[in-house]
Amino acid sequence: MRIAQVAPPFESVPPTRYGGTERVVSLLTEELVRRGHDVTLFASGDSTTRARLIPTVDTALWRLDEVRDPLPYWAITLGEAYRRARDGEFDVVHSHLDFQAFACADLCSTPTITTLHGRLDLPDLPRIYARFPAAGVVSISDSQRMPLPDLRWLRTVYNAVDVDRLAFNPKGGEYLLFLGRISPEKGLDRAIQVAKLAGLPLKVAARPPLQDTSDPVIRADREYYEGVVRPLLADGHVEMVGEIGDAEKPELLGNALALLFPIDWPEPFGLVMAEALACGTPVVARSRGSVPEIVTHGVTGLIGETNEELARLCHEIHLIDRQTCRDEAVRRFSPTVMACGYEEVYCEETGDRRQESGGVGRLMTEAV
Amino acid sequence: MRIAQVAPPFESVPPTRYGGTERVVSLLTEELVRRGHDVTLFASGDSTTRARLIPTVDTALWRLDEVRDPLPYWAITLGEAYRRARDGEFDVVHSHLDFQAFACADLCSTPTITTLHGRLDLPDLPRIYARFPAAGVVSISDSQRMPLPDLRWLRTVYNAVDVDRLAFNPKGGEYLLFLGRISPEKGLDRAIQVAKLAGLPLKVAARPPLQDTSDPVIRADREYYEGVVRPLLADGHVEMVGEIGDAEKPELLGNALALLFPIDWPEPFGLVMAEALACGTPVVARSRGSVPEIVTHGVTGLIGETNEELARLCHEIHLIDRQTCRDEAVRRFSPTVMACGYEEVYCEETGDRRQESGGVGRLMTEAV
Numbered sequence: 001m002r003i004a005q006v007a008p009p010f011e012s013v014p015p016t017r018y019g020g021t022e023r024v025v026s027l028l029t030e031e032l033v034r035r036g037h038d039v040t041l042f043a044s045g046d047s048t049t050r051a052r053l054i055p056t057v058d059t060a061l062w063r064l065d066e067v068r069d070p071l072p073y074w075a076i077t078l079g080e081a082y083r084r085a086r087d088g089e090f091d092v093v094h095s096h097l098d099f100q101a102f103a104c105a106d107l108c109s110t111p112t113i114t115t116l117h118g119r120l121d122l123p124d125l126p127r128i129y130a131r132f133p134a135a136g137v138v139s140i141s142d143s144q145r146m147p148l149p150d151l152r153w154l155r156t157v158y159n160a161v162d163v164d165r166l167a168f169n170p171k172g173g174e175y176l177l178f179l180g181r182i183s184p185e186k187g188l189d190r191a192i193q194v195a196k197l198a199g200l201p202l203k204v205a206a207r208p209p210l211q212d213t214s215d216p217v218i219r220a221d222r223e224y225y226e227g228v229v230r231p232l233l234a235d236g237h238v239e240m241v242g243e244i245g246d247a248e249k250p251e252l253l254g255n256a257l258a259l260l261f262p263i264d265w266p267e268p269f270g271l272v273m274a275e276a277l278a279c280g281t282p283v284v285a286r287s288r289g290s291v292p293e294i295v296t297h298g299v300t301g302l303i304g305e306t307n308e309e310l311a312r313l314c315h316e317i318h319l320i321d322r323q324t325c326r327d328e329a330v331r332r333f334s335p336t337v338m339a340c341g342y343e344e345v346y347c348e349e350t351g352d353r354r355q356e357s358g359g360v361g362r363l364m365t366e367a368v
Numbered sequence: 369m370r371i372a373q374v375a376p377p378f379e380s381v382p383p384t385r386y387g388g389t390e391r392v393v394s395l396l397t398e399e400l401v402r403r404g405h406d407v408t409l410f411a412s413g414d415s416t417t418r419a420r421l422i423p424t425v426d427t428a429l430w431r432l433d434e435v436r437d438p439l440p441y442w443a444i445t446l447g448e449a450y451r452r453a454r455d456g457e458f459d460v461v462h463s464h465l466d467f468q469a470f471a472c473a474d475l476c477s478t479p480t481i482t483t484l485h486g487r488l489d490l491p492d493l494p495r496i497y498a499r500f501p502a503a504g505v506v507s508i509s510d511s512q513r514m515p516l517p518d519l520r521w522l523r524t525v526y527n528a529v530d531v532d533r534l535a536f537n538p539k540g541g542e543y544l545l546f547l548g549r550i551s552p553e554k555g556l557d558r559a560i561q562v563a564k565l566a567g568l569p570l571k572v573a574a575r576p577p578l579q580d581t582s583d584p585v586i587r588a589d590r591e592y593y594e595g596v597v598r599p600l601l602a603d604g605h606v607e608m609v610g611e612i613g614d615a616e617k618p619e620l621l622g623n624a625l626a627l628l629f630p631i632d633w634p635e636p637f638g639l640v641m642a643e644a645l646a647c648g649t650p651v652v653a654r655s656r657g658s659v660p661e662i663v664t665h666g667v668t669g670l671i672g673e674t675n676e677e678l679a680r681l682c683h684e685i686h687l688i689d690r691q692t693c694r695d696e697a698v699r700r701f702s703p704t705v706m707a708c709g710y711e712e713v714y715c716e717e718t719g720d721r722r723q724e725s726g727g728v729g730r731l732m733t734e735a736v
Contacts, residue, residue, distance in 0.1 A: 057495075069490075069492055071439075071442075071467075071468065072467060072492045072493065072495065072496035073492075073496075074439075075467050075468060075470055075471055075496060076495070076496055076499050078471035079470055079471040079474060079499055079500055080499065082471055082474065082475055083471075083474050083475075086474065086475050099439075099440060099443050100439065100443060102443055102447055103443055103446035103447040103450055103451075103472050104471055104472055104475060106447060106450065106451050106454070107450055107451075107454050107472060107475035107476055108475055122437075124437055124440045124441075125440065127425075127440065127444070128440035128441075128443055128444055131444050131447055131448065132447055214582060214583075214584050214587075215582075216582050219582075
């Protein structure tokens with residue numbers, strides 16, 4: 001199949017560090033190539049792929065200081081991808097640009113499917129999605145759909161993690177781990193308090209918040225770090241290991257007793273949970289968003305609510321079998337499984353189009 | 369002709385106060401309707417027009433506090449306009465969205481022409497325009513083109529002002545006038561110093577800068593106002609009249625001795641110069657951007673550089689004939705003249721397309 005993968009221009013594919021969407025696009029692209037598809041990847045020029053790479057920008061925008069306005073780069077990305085789609089180069093366009101490709105998709109006979117990678121409970125979104133009822137979208141968890149149940153949902157395809165590189169560690173270790181953004185919704189303050197209540201050491205792998213004060217989100221993260229997190233660091237049971245790269249992940253994840261995931265927001269997927277499971281490390285989490293889909297309580301982790309409860313669960317985590325965590329990660333979150341899921345979506349959508357153009361319509365079947 | 373006018377969703381058409389692009393789109397739309405065209409206006413739902421209005425948002429986004437992210441509304445605007453263009457509803461799409469419509473325009477057999485309303489010397493722009501060499505663009509002054517000379521420039525069509533409502537005042541008055549944003553590049557500090565050197569009163573019609581400190585541009589404007597402008601207000605020759613609406617403009621402009629326009633940036637057009645001329649009021653300006661195209665030195669105004677020179681020119685302004693200012697405004701900046709200019713562009717572009725589809729290409733003729 002001739003498949004276009006269209007990534008945002010902000011981070012390379014794969015990303016050097018932070019960048020969940022680009023990580024997933026990379027795993028999907030390489031696996032589709034491996035399976036014999038003719039894949040074209042639209043992404044920043046510093047991306048690395050075995051597919052045909054069409055650079056939308058020379059360098060990922062997050063690495064360029066002089067880029068003030070992202071709008072031109074969305075337009076460039078759409079222009080490059082859909083000009084080729086118009087010329088018949090692809091059987092299907094797979095967009096990772098949220099709603100940004102919808103207007104172009106409406107004008108192009110090649111079908112577009114869009115994976116929505118973000119949270120969908122934001123105030124502007126119902127207005128836009130209502131204007132594009134024909135856009136076929138894929139969710140990365142069933143729970144992600146809840147704010148917008150009436151979209152043309154094609155399927156849930158869970159994100160994959162690199163199960164080959166995330167080596168299984170059958171023994172684990174003695175520390176709890178927090179890996180993620182320092183942001184109120186990710187709950188680092190809760191993680192620190194849970195570890196203290198449990199009497200266990202906590203390693204925190206996270207980049208300190210940026211200093212840029214013009215972005216209100218960055219400013220809020222910084223205020224959270226300075227006002228809420230930093231005072232909790234005095235106790236001495238917390239080790240800040242900074243932002244880590246892919247090479248360091250298997251060791252840090254595999255040697256942990258458990259991953260702490262005490263979030264307070266509707267997490268659409270939560271890649272780090274799947275990464276921990278791939279290393280054999282179970283998850284102790286709060287039940288928000290995708291959590292009960294990714295972690296099976298009592299099988300691959302333990303789910304609780306209050307800090308006291310989570311601390312107690314940390315002491316019960318030895319009841320979870322690490323081999324089962326690994327097996328479940330491979331069974332549910334491997335690139336092969338993800339690529340199979342998308343192949344089915346591509347076939348359904350291209351098949352549908354052919355039927356429509358032949359005058360025979362049929363109802364979409366909810367595929368989840 | 370069946371014409372789509374596509375306006376940004378941020379301000380109504382016409383705008384209530386500030387909003388040069390929307391003001392010009394409104395004048396063009398109404399004049400095209402008057403001339404018998406079938407015009408569809410894509411704009412916020414609180415717009416007022418004799419054309420068919422397709423609301424892209426219910427209320428102009430600048431009036432909605434809860435709108436954080438403009439991206440969805442660009443996508444909605446493009447989706448609404450180009451879905452109808454795809455279905456053959458228009459002979460031509462006239463976009464006022466800068467480069468935003470280029471990707472859709474490439475996918476649509478109906479030709480799009482784009483008027484560029486802003487400055488073009490920003491760092492991101494060469495990259496995007498290089499990706500869409502086929503996009504036909506209209507400049508609002510010849511000088512606007514300088515940073516990007518190699519675009520497919522179709523023509524310069526000067527902006528229009530409402531010459532019927534901006535009544536001619538043959539006598540003028542005794543004060544100098546500054547009308548515009550309080551922003552370093554607009555030169556309010558220079559205007560105050562020029563008026564002081566000239567020994568003439570200055571009226572300033574401008575909204576005080578906003579308090580929002582998260583936007584770096586707004587913050588810079590506020591710092592300019594507090595740090596540079598406010599200390600100059602102590603002298604007592606300056607009267608701040610606040611932000612004014614369209615109804616107050618003819619009196620304030622017509623009763624002035626001269627409009628002061630001591631800018632320090634490549635102004636792409638400068639509507640207020642044309643508005644002043646329509647009321648018979650000449651312009652004292654610095655030669656930046658469009659200024660020498662809009663103001664003819666010695667005929668409709670006087671152009672200088674330093675504050676001392678500008679102050680001296682204020683005392684020579686009685687040499688400029690106010691009737692000539694009015695006549696030149698009507699001759700060059702009336703809605704009729706603007707609509708004629710665009711009609712020619714529409715005909716050239718739709719004619720070209722018809723020829724191309726018949727297999728006969730021809731070179732574009734530079735029309736300026």
